[in-house]
Amino acid sequence: MDAWVVWLVVALVFGIAELLRLTLYLAPMSGAALVTALVAATGLGVSFQFATFALAALLLVVFVRPLAQHALRRVPEMRSGTAALVGREALVLREVTRHAGRVRIGGEEWSARAYDSTLVIPPGATVDVIAIEGATALVYPREDPWSV
Numbered sequence: 686m687d688a689w690v691v692w693l694v695v696a697l698v699f700g701i702a703e704l705l706r707l708t709l710y711l712a713p714m715s716g717a718a719l720v721t722a723l724v725a726a727t728g729l730g731v732s733f734q735f736a737t738f739a740l741a742a743l744l745l746v747v748f749v750r751p752l753a754q755h756a757l758r759r760v761p762e763m764r765s766g767t768a769a770l771v772g773r774e775a776l777v778l779r780e781v782t783r784h785a786g787r788v789r790i791g792g793e794e795w796s797a798r799a800y801d802s803t804l805v806i807p808p809g810a811t812v813d814v815i816a817i818e819g820a821t822a823l824v825y826p827r828e829d830p831w832s833v
Contacts, residue, residue: 688731692722692725696715699718717745718738775814777797777807780805781805781812783804784798786798800823800825801825806824
């Protein structure tokens with residue numbers, strides 16, 4: 686059996702083992718075996734093939750594995766429901782104080798309170814939604830409320 690076929694089988698075994706274990710250590714070994722299969726197909730000696738396998742495996746584990754782990758750990762930021770409203774712009778419909786008020790967020794009308802309890806935000810002002818508590822938006826003005 687040709688050496689490159691043996692390396693392809695080794696790559697396949699490492700690939701299947703990686704699918705079963707999901708450690709991200711065996712996938713670089715599979716890649717290194719594929720690189721070694723290419724080297725073996727050129728007819729280079731066994732010692733050169735093992736050196737190629739070792740070097741390729743080391744490089745893939747050191748440089749590619751951390752990138753793959755980072756990509757797997759990163760959770761896409763998808764906010765839904767009330768969490769998706771935080772940070773959005775709103776329009777004040779009725780004066781917003783520390784006790785009550787109404788704002789329009791997107792196309793919906795929400796009850797609102799001023800995030801800073803000392804503020805009174807007049808109708809027509811543009812505010813940012815800082816948080817949602819129950820069915821009430823806590824808002825803060827985008828500009829100085831006294832200049833409106």
